[in-house]
Amino acid sequence: MTTRTKFFPNHYRDSVALMRMSAEIAGLPGIDEASFVMATEANIALVVEAGLLDEGPDPRPNDLMGVVTGSGADEIEAAFDAAGEALASTEGNRGGAAEAVLPRSLDAALDSAPASNLALISCPGEYAGAEAMKALRLGLNAMIFSDNVPVEDEIALKTFAAANDLMVMGPDCGTAIIDGVPLGFANRVRRGGIGVIGASGTGIQEVTCQIDRRGGGVSQAIGTGGRDLDERIGGVTMLKALDLFAADPDTDVIALVSKPPAPTVAARILQKAAATGKPVIVNFLGWRGDRSAYPSLTFAGSLEETAHLAVAAGGSDLPPFEIDPMPSPVPADGHCLRGLFSGGTFCHEALLELTPVLGGVRSTSPVDKSLTLNDPWTSRGHTVIDLGDDLFTRGRPHPMIDHGLRNERIVKEAGDPSTAVILLDVVLGHGADMDPAKAMLPAIAEARELAHGDNRRIDFVASVCGTGRDPQNLDRQEASLRDAGVRLAPSNVQAARLAARVLAETAGGAS
């Protein structure tokens, strides 16, 4: 049996706390007795009286004294270490009765959830760059949902991320799916072996949903943000995502979706894609670059085809991709198509499909700049617009979230005698309106009535981007729209072609 005394200088604890501590230390292995007291004369006398010490040391009333009896020096040393740790601990004895405290900053949140690996940032754009840089410095990957982040910030963020093996999705990254968890505006799609990289949120949504419709699944979906393939950024995020997918054992096939990159960036991306050694399906919507330099890559002409080819490359037994062709030519007779989109990439894909066969299609972001709509609020001739564009959403909720803006435009188009076909996209998934069909049907009915009263007819054509597991349920939404007489296509590209056919029929019938 050995007894040792140790002083902890300048540690005051109340006697009640010390009694508890003495009991805890006495319960440690190899320890018989333990007494922790403030080393006052009176306390020392008590320790001597209790028989722990034969002779008391000189009083040191500001110091805490521990006297421990145990089987050996090691055990006692361990007991004193435990006591020292308990004294240094800053945690309370229990959780405490105080209100739960929600962290107010990224770093504080990381302290409370140290296993975090991604920051999802959707604060106002002027602050998003700084918050994202904070996240990166803290070792977190970042998804920046916010837009209006200066390009200089994006360059700085992506340069830092590249040097530190981190991923920056965005700015203006609306959609991602990481390890099966939808982030931002995303759909509940089956998990599988296809890795998707997309510059636009709706592009990713359409490709992942079309994969899902074909029984395929998604390993991960990475959003790069709309500017990533710009010359100034150089495709940092897309290149990084290609690296990750090349190394990811759960990814068998890679799908790339973006507007046409800057030529030098395209070359870098496609070289990297070819070097992954995995099948890569590329859809640079409307890209006219030289494909022959990349024989190992597969180029797709539409979002749906991208999904189809990716599922096929993953080994599924699918028929070749064939969809109804565009009618050509469509007579120009004053019957006009009006495309009112909520998703930017849906709008762009429709423009690419429709412009060649309809002749000029006006838009706020047309294929040919000379076809820019002067007044975005008034359609002229064939018009296809993205109502999610900043032009329209200033002070209004995005039409994917709230259909009010688009409903107003539907009714307005119906008042224009030249409107014959209205083409729509309907986006489901997290973040979108919880029942878009229900939100749209009154406006569709009102539009029809307006035209009817004027002895006209308006046809509605739409596609629904979603899955059966989405909160809104694809089948239910499609059924509601179909019941209301909306002509549905299974994809956006097919909806564009269907709209053109309906227009051709209308024009043909009228002539």
Added chain:
Amino acid sequence: MSNLFGQNLGVINLGVDGFADVIEAEGGAAARVDWRPPAGGPDAAAALAKLAGNPAVDAANQRAFDRYLASQPVLEGIGIAGETLPGMGPRHILHAGPPIEWARMAAPVKGAVVGAILVEGWADTEDAALELAAGGEITFEPCHHFDAVGPMAGIISPSMPVVIVRDAVSGARTYSNLNEGLGKVLRYGAYSNEVLDRLRWIGGTLAPVISKALEKTGGIELKPLMAQAMHMGDEGHNRNVAGSVMFLKTIIGAALNSDSSREDVAASADFIADNILFFLNISMAACKCMLNAADGVEGSSMATVMARNGVEFGLRISGLGDRWFTAAVEPADGLFFAGYSRDDAAPDLGDSAITETAGIGGFAMAAAPAIVQFVGGTSATAINATNEMTHVTIGRNPAFTIPSLDFAGSPAGIDARKVVGANTPPIINTGIAHKEAGIGQIGAGITHAPMACFEKAVIALADAMK
């Protein structure tokens, strides 16, 4: 390799709260940030982007914080300011807060300066004192430039006694004047004969009694005393009842055993016993001691000084040493003595915010149930006030534990980055002076450090880190 895929996705969600709901519903983990735009707008945000999570700043803060924790202030003795404070000249008058020239000083500070000039005998009348003060012959400087602190006006003139606190770790010393009690007192700008006579008595009787007692005790370790006082219901700024009683208890025997006369000891004992704030100045010098230990760590954003001169609030941070970051003081809000209201209150004043800087005072509100009225009236609001400060601090001080938080340490080590990032100003408990000189204390309550000081400090530190 990247840490993005296959890691059991853990998201920190900042912004649209609904995204976190989805992540959780889909099997991911989401930690929510109660985000608010950082104070100071995009410039401060950009500075923060550079500093937050910056390993150099984190390491510097940990070093500064560890030094603060390790510091062991010991009340060593009593000296005469002019002989004791290094560099103090014969015509120096020290004041609370950041530097300020005579013309801009707040009325209570001017009143206290007049009182100090009369006590020093540099002038015989109020008018002559005012003329002297305005004449440029007297050098006004912050107490902090001399490692000293003074509550309210914080006036220290060369003949005044000061407590001397020594850091047992570094040997460095800090100072404060002796607390005069409540009512008409110099620190609130009063300079009547009653005030001047009391100051003379403090210098001539009280100071020697304490000094001789301290010689007998060989110095008093202050942290254990402060910790014990916190367990007895002091937060160490607005409430110092327990600390004052404990101090008296600690020295009374030694005073009686010294060669001070029985009458002087009895008068001194009565004076201390009647002054529930007597310990404040001693504790402030201890706080200054702990924070000086933390000062001068390159890259550190830890606050080492918060002080007010009645016009401006001044902040210093460890990594930028002697630079003051100032902003207009904010008014104090609180409880007023009968007959007074907020309209009568002087802007915030005094070096006593050194207590909050050191993690006591407002930061330890949860320790002082007797004064919870200042923050809403319930124990829960006091606990919330203390918890709120964990958003802005580097850690907790295990030496200052809080019973109502089950003995968790008081949040301590204000990180300027966190103040700006969380847009959460440090809380400060404070006495409230009348805006006119000489009326004295009219209430007590709380105020907050102005965010602008912290924004400036963060931007300056980001520049310095280039």
